[in-house]
Amino acid sequence: MNGTFGGRLANALTPAVGAVGFVLLWWFVTWLKWIDPVLLPSPQASARAIWDGFIGGNLVKDLVITIRRTLLAFGIAVGVCVPLGLMLGSSVRVYRSLEFVIDFFRSTPASALFPLFLVILGVGESTKIAVAAFGAGLLILFNTAYGVMNARKTRQAAARVMGASPLRVMMGVTLLESLPQTFVGMRSGVSFALVIVIVAEMFIGSTDGLGQRVINAQMIFNMPEMYATIFGAGVLGYGLNLIFIVIERRFVHWGGK
Amino acid sequence: MNAPAPGTHITIRGLTKSFAGQPLYTGFDLDIPKGRITSIFGPNGCGKSTMINMVSGLLPMDAGEVRFDGKPLADTVIGYVFQNYRDALFPWKRAIDNIKYPLRIAGKSKGECDARADELVQSFDIRFDLNHYPYELSGGQQQLVSIMRSLALHPEVLFLDEPFSALDYEMTLFMRDKLQDVFEATRTTMILVSHDLDEAVYLADEVLMLTRRPTRIAEVVRFDAPRPRHPETLTSDAFTRAKAQCLEVFQREVRAREA
Ligand SMILES: Nc1ncnc2c1ncn2[C@@H]1O[C@H](COP(=O)(O)OP(=O)(O)OP(=O)(O)O)[C@@H](O)[C@H]1O
Numbered sequence: 001m002n003g004t005f006g007g008r009l010a011n012a013l014t015p016a017v018g019a020v021g022f023v024l025l026w027w028f029v030t031w032l033k034w035i036d037p038v039l040l041p042s043p044q045a046s047a048r049a050i051w052d053g054f055i056g057g058n059l060v061k062d063l064v065i066t067i068r069r070t071l072l073a074f075g076i077a078v079g080v081c082v083p084l085g086l087m088l089g090s091s092v093r094v095y096r097s098l099e100f101v102i103d104f105f106r107s108t109p110a111s112a113l114f115p116l117f118l119v120i121l122g123v124g125e126s127t128k129i130a131v132a133a134f135g136a137g138l139l140i141l142f143n144t145a146y147g148v149m150n151a152r153k154t155r156q157a158a159a160r161v162m163g164a165s166p167l168r169v170m171m172g173v174t175l176l177e178s179l180p181q182t183f184v185g186m187r188s189g190v191s192f193a194l195v196i197v198i199v200a201e202m203f204i205g206s207t208d209g210l211g212q213r214v215i216n217a218q219m220i221f222n223m224p225e226m227y228a229t230i231f232g233a234g235v236l237g238y239g240l241n242l243i244f245i246v247i248e249r250r251f252v253h254w255g256g257k
Numbered sequence: 258m259n260a261p262a263p264g265t266h267i268t269i270r271g272l273t274k275s276f277a278g279q280p281l282y283t284g285f286d287l288d289i290p291k292g293r294i295t296s297i298f299g300p301n302g303c304g305k306s307t308m309i310n311m312v313s314g315l316l317p318m319d320a321g322e323v324r325f326d327g328k329p330l331a332d333t334v335i336g337y338v339f340q341n342y343r344d345a346l347f348p349w350k351r352a353i354d355n356i357k358y359p360l361r362i363a364g365k366s367k368g369e370c371d372a373r374a375d376e377l378v379q380s381f382d383i384r385f386d387l388n389h390y391p392y393e394l395s396g397g398q399q400q401l402v403s404i405m406r407s408l409a410l411h412p413e414v415l416f417l418d419e420p421f422s423a424l425d426y427e428m429t430l431f432m433r434d435k436l437q438d439v440f441e442a443t444r445t446t447m448i449l450v451s452h453d454l455d456e457a458v459y460l461a462d463e464v465l466m467l468t469r470r471p472t473r474i475a476e477v478v479r480f481d482a483p484r485p486r487h488p489e490t491l492t493s494d495a496f497t498r499a500k501a502q503c504l505e506v507f508q509r510e511v512r513a514r515e516a
């Protein structure tokens with residue numbers, strides 16, 4: 001049945017069912033006016049707000065700013081925490097001695113650190129990025145170290161016996177060996193950085209970014225705009241995740257094999 | 258220190274190792290002959306892997322000294338074939354790049370790497386595509402790639418820890434003969450750990466029989482059948498005698514501990 005044209009068409013359309021159903025339900029609810037249209041505008045009105053935001057408004061500008069902050073925070077987190085995780089994971093003793101501290105801060109909601117970073121860095125760009133980098137970094141650090149510690153030792157032994165220096169073993173074998181787990185950390189890290197950046201844009205004296213746009217729209221009761229911005233944030237989160245999955249498949253083609 | 262016997266390649270003196278306070282080797286001495294295949298046979302957990310890992314520098318020893326033709330390990334080119342090829346090859350490199358890895362490490366030029374890889378492909382008569390990744394190859398093909406990689410630098414000594422134990426019977430027979438071909442062509446000193454007594458004897462010039470821990474040499478059984486050896490070797494008188502002798506030593510050692 002799956003081989004027939006109809007079967008293949010059905011297979012291709014299956015993933016769209018949920019999305020179409022969701023929009024239909026939304027439209028149905030607003031059409032019947034079950035919910036005050038001021039609170040829940042129709043899909044058409046929201047689509048128009050998204051369209052206007054993209055064409056005339058500055059939705060794109062805010063989107064780009066949020067992306068920039070997220071990627072900056074993420075880049076810092078990767079640059080600092082992947083090497084750190086490698087070092088940490090290579091020495092069981094060092095890891096054991098720091099395990100509690102890492103676990104503790106990993107479990108501390110990063111948003112609770114805003115006041116601390118505000119005191120240190122002031123109300124500006126750096127605080128938003130620093131908190132996001134901190135939160136994402138811990139996730140990356142923990143996962144990288146974990147990946148190194150749990151890597152089978154045979155390949156490292158094989159490289160050593162073939163005469164590779166400790167540095168080459170580290171860069172050429174251990175790093176790659178831990179890559180699947182490092183990617184898990186990076187994927188959660190980038191999502192986390194986005195969450196923190198958006199929260200920071202909402203509440204930490206921001207004049208731009210998706211978070212600030214959402215909260216502004218809400219304050220002036222521009223619901224279509226608010227929904228449009230939420231939608232934009234959703235697309236961003238989903239897109240980042242998707243990009244990561246694609247990169248991961250290319251880079252860690254051996255994962256799970 | 259005892260002078261090594263003539264024809265010795267590897268001299269092991271005073272090798273000492275314990276795990277968690279339990280001695281495994283205490284003052285262990287051994288001479289391994291040059292240009293020969295030495296099989297190591299002994300009960301589970303007697304320290305066969307531990308020994309070749311210490312000799313090849315993968316595991317530190319508590320005390321003792323190992324020399325290769327009088328040189329330290331650092332000045333010696335060695336090859337090592339692991340039992341578990343799945344965990345020993347680099348899955349992020351194509352098979353051919355796995356083979357070239359030790360050459361790259363040794364700082365050879367691209368031309369030299371290619372030339373040596375071609376040479377290995379020729380001598381192993383490889384029919385499958387080495388541009389695949391290891392996980393795309395069968396177990397036997399992967400172990401073949403491992404062996405080629407271990408030979409890339411023309412090692413003076415080749416260590417093999419149960420290299421065929423994860424392969425099916427047909428592949429095992431094929432690989433034994435491949436290994437024998439390599440040996441005939443290069444006369445590399447080989448140290449082979451095997452759990453299969455037939456295999457240990459069939460390939461060996463000497464079978465090193467080990468006792469249970471604390472580990473000693475129970476006996477060294479010689480097997481002089483001419484090379485190349487064939488499946489018929491397995492039914493020859495010389496083979497039957499050597500194997501019977503090994504079995505006798507093995508049973509004596511096992512009983513000695515139980516008594
Ligand atoms: N890292 C370690 N920590 C503690 N004990 C160890 C360690 N490695 C090996 N041993 C012990 O040392 C002994 C020898 O181990 P080894 O792996 O060398 O045996 P083997 O002869 O190769 O056994 P097998 O035939 O099962 O491969 C075993 O009793 C094992 O439990």
Ligand SMILES: [Mg+2]
Pocket residue numbers: 305306307
């Ligand atoms: Mg073993």
